[in-house]
Amino acid sequence: MLTRMKSAVANFMGGIMAGSSGSDHSNGSELPMRFPYVRPEFLGLSQDEIECSADHIARPILILKETKRLPWSTGYAEVINAGKSTHNEDQASCEVMIVKKKTGVQSTPNKTSSNKRRSSLPNGEGLQLKESTEVDGITFQYWALFDGHAGAGAAVVASKLLHHHIVEQLQDVVDILKNSAVLPPTCLGEDPETTSANSRTLTRAASLRGAAGAPGSPSTPQTRFFTEKKVPHECLVIGALENAFKEMDLQIERERSAYSISGGCTALIVVYLLGKIYVANAGDSRAIIIRNGEIIPMSSEFTPETERQRLQYLVSPTKEALVHLFLNIFLAYKTIEEDDLKFPLIYGEGKKARVMATIGVTRGLGDHDLKVHDSNIYIKPFLSSVPEVRVYDLLQYEHGADDVLVLATDGLWDVLLNEEVSEAVTNFLACCDPDDPHRYTLAAQDLVMRARGVLKDRGWRISNDRLGSGDDISVYVIPLIHGNKLT
Numbered sequence: 001m002l003t004r005m006k007s008a009v010a011n012f013m014g015g016i017m018a019g020s021s022g023s024d025h026s027n028g029s030e031l032p033m034r035f036p037y038v039r040p041e042f043l044g045l046s047q048d049e050i051e052c053s054a055d056h057i058a059r060p061i062l063i064l065k066e067t068k069r070l071p072w073s074t075g076y077a078e079v080i081n082a083g084k085s086t087h088n089e090d091q092a093s094c095e096v097m098i099v100k101k102k103t104g105v106q107s108t109p110n111k112t113s114s115n116k117r118r119s120s121l122p123n124g125e126g127l128q129l130k131e132s133t134e135v136d137g138i139t140f141q142y143w144a145l146f147d148g149h150a151g152a153g154a155a156v157v158a159s160k161l162l163h164h165h166i167v168e169q170l171q172d173v174v175d176i177l178k179n180s181a182v183l184p185p186t187c188l189g190e191d192p193e194t195t196s197a198n199s200r201t202l203t204r205a206a207s208l209r210g211a212a213g214a215p216g217s218p219s220t221p222q223t224r225f226f227t228e229k230k231v232p233h234e235c236l237v238i239g240a241l242e243n244a245f246k247e248m249d250l251q252i253e254r255e256r257s258a259y260s261i262s263g264g265c266t267a268l269i270v271v272y273l274l275g276k277i278y279v280a281n282a283g284d285s286r287a288i289i290i291r292n293g294e295i296i297p298m299s300s301e302f303t304p305e306t307e308r309q310r311l312q313y314l315v316s317p318t319k320e321a322l323v324h325l326f327l328n329i330f331l332a333y334k335t336i337e338e339d340d341l342k343f344p345l346i347y348g349e350g351k352k353a354r355v356m357a358t359i360g361v362t363r364g365l366g367d368h369d370l371k372v373h374d375s376n377i378y379i380k381p382f383l384s385s386v387p388e389v390r391v392y393d394l395l396q397y398e399h400g401a402d403d404v405l406v407l408a409t410d411g412l413w414d415v416l417l418n419e420e421v422s423e424a425v426t427n428f429l430a431c432c433d434p435d436d437p438h439r440y441t442l443a444a445q446d447l448v449m450r451a452r453g454v455l456k457d458r459g460w461r462i463s464n465d466r467l468g469s470g471d472d473i474s475v476y477v478i479p480l481i482h483g484n485k486l487t
Contacts, residue, residue, distance in 0.1 A: 031258065031259055031260040032259060032260065033153065033259060033260050033261075034153065034156070034157050034255060034259035034260070034261050035156045035157060035160050036156075037087055037152055037156060038050070038156065039053060039062070039078075039088070040076070040078075040091065040092040040093060040094075040159075041093070042064065042069040042070055042076070042092075042094055043062060043064065043065070043076075044065060044066065044069065045062070053080060053088070054080055054086070054087065054088065055080070056080060056081065056082055056083040057455075059079050059080055059082065059452060059455075059460075060079070061077055061078070061079045061445055061448050061449060061452070062077065062078050062079070063075075063076065063077045063441050063442075063444070063445045064076045064077070064441045064444075067437040067438055067440075067441065070094050071094070071096055071141045071482070072141070072478060072479055072482035072483065073437045073440055073479060073482060074094065074143065074440060074476060074477070074478045074479070075438075075439070075440030075441035075442065075443055075444040075445075075475075075476065075477035075478075076092065076094075076441060076444055076474075076475065076476055076477075077441065077444035077445040077447070077448045077474075077475050078090060078092070078448065078472070078473060078474040078475070079448050079452050079472070079473050080472055081411070081470055081471050081472045082459075082460060082470035082471075083470070084470065084471070085151075085152075085472075087151075087152045088152070088472050089147065089148035089149065089151070089152045089155060089263075089265075089472055090145065090146065090147050090148065090155065090409050090411070090472040090473070090474040091145075091146040091148065091152065091155040091156055091158070091159040091265070092143075092144065092145050092146070092159065092474055092476070093142075093143075093144045093146075093159040093160070093162075093163065094141075094142065094143050094144070094476075095141075095142045095163050096139065096140075096141055096142070097139070097140055097142060097163055097166070097167050098137045098138070098139050099137050099138045099139075099140065099167050099170045099171055099174050100136050100137040100171070100174065101136065101137075101171060101174050101175060102171045102172075137174070138170075138174055138177060138178060138273065138274070140170075140271055140272060140273040141270075141271070141272040142163050142166070142269065142270070142271050142272075143269065143270040143407060143476055143478060144158075144159065144162060144163070144267065144268065144269040144270070145267075145268045145269075145285055145407055145408070145409055145474050145476065146158045146159050146265045146266065146267050146268075146365075147265055147266040147268075147283060147284075147285055147409040147410060147411075147472070147474075148262075148263055148264070148265040149263050149264060149265065149359070149361075150262060150263025150264065150367075150370070151262025151263040152262065152263075153260060153261040153262030153263060153366075154252055154261055154262065154263050154264045154265040154365055154366030154367075155265035157251075157252060157255075157261055157366075158248055158252075158265055158267055158365050158366075161248060161251065162244065162245070162248045162267065162269065165243075165244035165245075165247045165248050165251075166240065166241060166244040166271065168244070168247070169239075169240035169241070169243045169244045169247070170237070170240045170273075172240070173236040173237075173240065176233070176236060177233055177236065177237075177273075177274065233274065234276060234278070234391050237271070237273060237276075237278055238278065238389045238391070241269075241271065241278060241280045241387065241389055242280075242386055242387060242389065245267065245280065245282060245365070245385050245386060245387050246385055246386065248267075248365055248385070249365045249366070249385035252365060252366045252368065253368045256368055256369065261366065263366060263367065263370075264359075264364050264365060264366030264367030264368075264370065264383075265283075265364055265365050265366055266281075266282060266283020266284055266285055266361055266363070266364040266365075266409075266410075267280075267281070267282045267283060267285075267364060267365055267387065268280070268281045268282075268283065268285035268286070268287060268299065268407055268409075269281075269387075270287065270405065270407060270476075270478070272394070272483055275393065275394055275395040275483075276391055276392065276393050276394060276395075277298075277391070277392040277394050277405065277483070278389055278390075278391055279298040279299055279389065279390050279391075279392070279405075280387035280388070280389045281299035281300065281302075281387050281388055281389075282302065282363035282364050282365070282384070282385060282386065282387040282388075283301075283302060283361045283363055283364045284301040284302065284303055284360070284361050284410045284413075285299070285301075285407070285408065285409045285410055285413075286299050286301060286407075286408060286410070286412075286413045287299045287405060287406065287407045287408075288405075288406050288418055288421065288422070289392060289403075289404070289405050289406075289480070290402075290403060290404050290405075290406065290421075290422045290425055290426065291397065291399065291403045291480070292400070292403065293422070293426060295418050295419065295422050296392070297418070298390050298392065298405070299388065299390065300388055301410075301413075302361060302362045302363040302384075302388070303351075303353060303360060303361055303362060304346045304348075304353040304354060304355050304360065304362060305346075305349070305350060305353045306362075307362040307363075308346055310362070311345055311346060311355065311362065311382060312345065314345075314381070314382055344356070344357070345382075351414065355379060355382055355383070356372045356377065356379060356382070357372065357373070358370065358371075358372050358373065358379055359379055359383070361383075362382070362383055362384065363383065363384045363385065363386065363387070364383065364385065365385055367379060367380055367383055368380050394480060394483045399480040399481045399483075400481060401429070401434045401479065401481050402425075402426060402429040402430065403479070403480045403481060404425060404429075404440065404443075404477050404478060404479050404480060405476075405477075405478040405480060406421060406425065406447070406475065406476070406477055406478075407475070407476040407478070408421075408447070408473070408474065408475040408476070409471075409472060409473060409474045409475075410471065411451060411469045411471035411472050411473035411474070412447060412448070412451045412469065412473050412475055414451075414469055414471060415451050415462060415466065415467070415468060415469045416447075416450060416451055420450075421447060424446060424447060424450055425443050425446075425447065425477065428442070428443045428446050429443055440477040440478070440479055441477070443477045444475040444476065444477040447475050447477070448473050448475055450462060450463070451468065451469045451473050452468050452469055452473060453466075453467075453468025453469070454468075
């Protein structure tokens, strides 16, 4: 009983802290917002519809009205929480981007390419662009989910800007991706279907490229040089994605003094580039592939429970110890002060576990002003912006119309297992017309409805009278067969 009471108090204090974290810096409430609160642009909602979607009692499920607004006939659905926050703190974005080589003039090519696309496609129609290596660029598809906490500010900013950082990072290696010979499918000895690496690979590749082309360097042909070093394309992309997350987090940190960017957010993104799907995750959202009824996990959740070992490495029991903070490959230092020992590093168990009784995720973007309640202890040194990246070679398999990639925020996974999601999607799509472009949106809507449940006297309930999700829920259902058609 005492343990449960302590956990309840910790969760309550964490909620208070989360709600006030956005105003830690001076005059925070007087600063302009970086971007206004919105719902995903591709939903095409009016302001009145946005306001109606925020009904915490009815909790209407929003779905994609026009399938041509998203590539690959992607399905999407969302619903607001049952009252824990004023706004829906989930955000989603989907783009088709072109990566072009950087020119000598330092402009903003990423924004230019995006604006050009939007000006020619005002309604998002025709976003199913053919995957190709253009004369001066490479096209990639991008889907993203951001789950905000302590406000929607960081999630909104990330949904507007992260893909531009990805373009900027890929510009450094676009020539290699376009022109180098096809190299081994694995990265650092990982499994060929789902692999992970770090951004040191990107740095190494850049240095190799510079060395090969430098004046006075050996006359060995560049292609042979890279073939000998065996730097896989996917390692370069993984490094670019990791660096893009880091740069997005740094931008939020820089701009929080000029704009009101509340709280933080988890980030789960998918990039389809040159025949491969890259899933990058920082937080507790989840992605799975459903292929011929088989479930292929494409992400891991990063919470105080799953990252207990990493967090424990951060803190030494001695007050004056110099501690290495291993945020993946990024090295930092922190001297443990007496105040740092007031709260246990991990408080609570399971889904209720919190870092210093404050936050329930250990990776994400933002949270630069977040402190332990009633203290001057910042939580950010214990959090990481570095995502885990997994790779799926889409061209290695034949896919049917019912094979999909499901992305969802934790509002779905808190109440539904992978197996339940797989069974629901498989059964639903089997009952749909294979030629119906709305089938994937309807499948996403079905998942959201299953997780939300129906309102009864005792609250929101799902099958077997279990508690439904009271959290924000956002779901993509991405058909894999469309990726095969691009080749």
